[in-house]
Amino acid sequence: MAGDSGKRYVIIGNGIAGTTCAQTLRKNDVSCAIWLITNEPYPLYNRVSLKRLLDGVLPEQKVMMRDFAWHEQQRITLLTETRVIHVDTTQRVVYLDRGDPLPYDALLVASGGRAQALNVPGGYEAKHIHSFVSLDDTKAIIEHALESKSAVTTGGSYMAYDLTEGLSKRGIHVTWLIRGPHWLRRILDRAGGQLVDEIVTRHGIETVYGEEIQAIIPANGVPARAIGTSGKEYQADMIGTGVGLLLNHEFLNDTPIERHTGIITDEYLQTRAPEVYAAGDVAEFYDPLTGQYHTLGTWDNALGQGKLVAINMAGGHERYLDVPVRSSPIFDTNIVTVGMTEIDNCELTTLSRITPGEKSGKDYRTFFFKGERLVGSVFIGSPKGRRKIEDLIRAGQEFASPSDREQLFDVR
Numbered sequence: 001m002a003g004d005s006g007k008r009y010v011i012i013g014n015g016i017a018g019t020t021c022a023q024t025l026r027k028n029d030v031s032c033a034i035w036l037i038t039n040e041p042y043p044l045y046n047r048v049s050l051k052r053l054l055d056g057v058l059p060e061q062k063v064m065m066r067d068f069a070w071h072e073q074q075r076i077t078l079l080t081e082t083r084v085i086h087v088d089t090t091q092r093v094v095y096l097d098r099g100d101p102l103p104y105d106a107l108l109v110a111s112g113g114r115a116q117a118l119n120v121p122g123g124y125e126a127k128h129i130h131s132f133v134s135l136d137d138t139k140a141i142i143e144h145a146l147e148s149k150s151a152v153t154t155g156g157s158y159m160a161y162d163l164t165e166g167l168s169k170r171g172i173h174v175t176w177l178i179r180g181p182h183w184l185r186r187i188l189d190r191a192g193g194q195l196v197d198e199i200v201t202r203h204g205i206e207t208v209y210g211e212e213i214q215a216i217i218p219a220n221g222v223p224a225r226a227i228g229t230s231g232k233e234y235q236a237d238m239i240g241t242g243v244g245l246l247l248n249h250e251f252l253n254d255t256p257i258e259r260h261t262g263i264i265t266d267e268y269l270q271t272r273a274p275e276v277y278a279a280g281d282v283a284e285f286y287d288p289l290t291g292q293y294h295t296l297g298t299w300d301n302a303l304g305q306g307k308l309v310a311i312n313m314a315g316g317h318e319r320y321l322d323v324p325v326r327s328s329p330i331f332d333t334n335i336v337t338v339g340m341t342e343i344d345n346c347e348l349t350t351l352s353r354i355t356p357g358e359k360s361g362k363d364y365r366t367f368f369f370k371g372e373r374l375v376g377s378v379f380i381g382s383p384k385g386r387r388k389i390e391d392l393i394r395a396g397q398e399f400a401s402p403s404d405r406e407q408l409f410d411v412r
């Protein structure tokens, strides 16, 4: 379906969603013009692989997925270290912090998120307080880890977990403070939380629940101690924060585009403004499978949306229909979430079980039901049967009786 539209496409964000969109646009239309804008200095790199870079098992060059030459070959104009400051959706123009404004025929916002800052006394003055979102964050963490013996990490997010494990693998004594009763409290029930606690404790990490950082006591410009909300003090040469992501869409202020946590789109990933789309982490898209709006921070989702949105920007009309899957390591085992997994959503009921397993010693599974329909699942340990469960969720399969539901634990 090669075209010759002469259309001008502008894409904000060169992560996996933005770069995949650019690549798909070019594949389908040899003569369109494509601008890809990022405030970072790099072409596309693999954000998921940052974890293995931090763990010390992957070199930096293996994290990179594209180089500048690839963009030239594809005739994609990549503007690095360039920030979008405003979009005029009436005139259809994107304004940058440097260079000329860019007019567009269709615009994709794929600007992802940034880490929430740790706003506590002592946190502003001290260096060595790290979040873990970008390649530059990772390089800074590695540099400071070389000079550190102890760290405090804080937060119940995936980001907090990745930081905690990465620092621990670098030989640092880590104390992990979590405000809630356990890690991922929006996804895991108490039993799942306890299993993760067993795994991380077995690997030498000290966990403290119901605790946050209240203040940081620096010495010579770097942290020395962190004070918890309980009043307890923790030794910390460096601090890792994973208290959540703020999605990047402030440059859409003064536009008609609706935003909640993310940018609201329909199932075609189109916003309220004509010819403006959103994809990846920043999109809060309508999901016809669940009848709800979601934001999803997963690689596969960003990639799938990047591909689909390119088709719609070029005049197509395809719905984004997918069962979201996220797979992440927990030391020598794994956590996989499939579909809708909101433990505190009162519309959902759950069924969970821990059985003897291989690597983690135990396997954990939860199934989430909306009415009688299976809508989600979480696996810790062996993910065997995950694809079959995914198919059942996609098919909207109903499980009315307790015995039918029990049989889900046997799916392999």
Ligand SMILES: Cc1cc2nc3c(=O)[nH]c(=O)nc-3n(C[C@H](O)[C@H](O)[C@H](O)COP(=O)(O)OP(=O)(O)OC[C@H]3O[C@@H](n4cnc5c(N)ncnc54)[C@H](O)[C@@H]3O)c2cc1C
Pocket: 012, 013, 014, 015, 016, 017, 018, 037, 038, 039, 040, 047, 048, 049, 050, 051, 082, 083, 084, 085, 110, 111, 112, 113, 132, 133, 134, 159, 162, 248, 251, 279, 280, 281, 282, 296, 297, 298, 299, 300, 302, 325, 326, 327, 328, 329
């Ligand atoms: C450490 C880490 C581990 C992860 N592990 C997993 C995992 O195991 N499994 C999984 O599924 N997912 C994981 N993720 C999440 C996954 O990486 C993201 O969901 C995915 O990369 C999002 O891609 P994106 O293209 O939507 O956004 P991003 O990759 O965030 O790209 C957005 C880009 O837009 C730029 N930008 C933002 N605002 C502006 C502006 N105003 N002007 C110009 N540029 C701007 C940003 O700087 C960034 O470069 C992990 C993420 C991290 C950070």
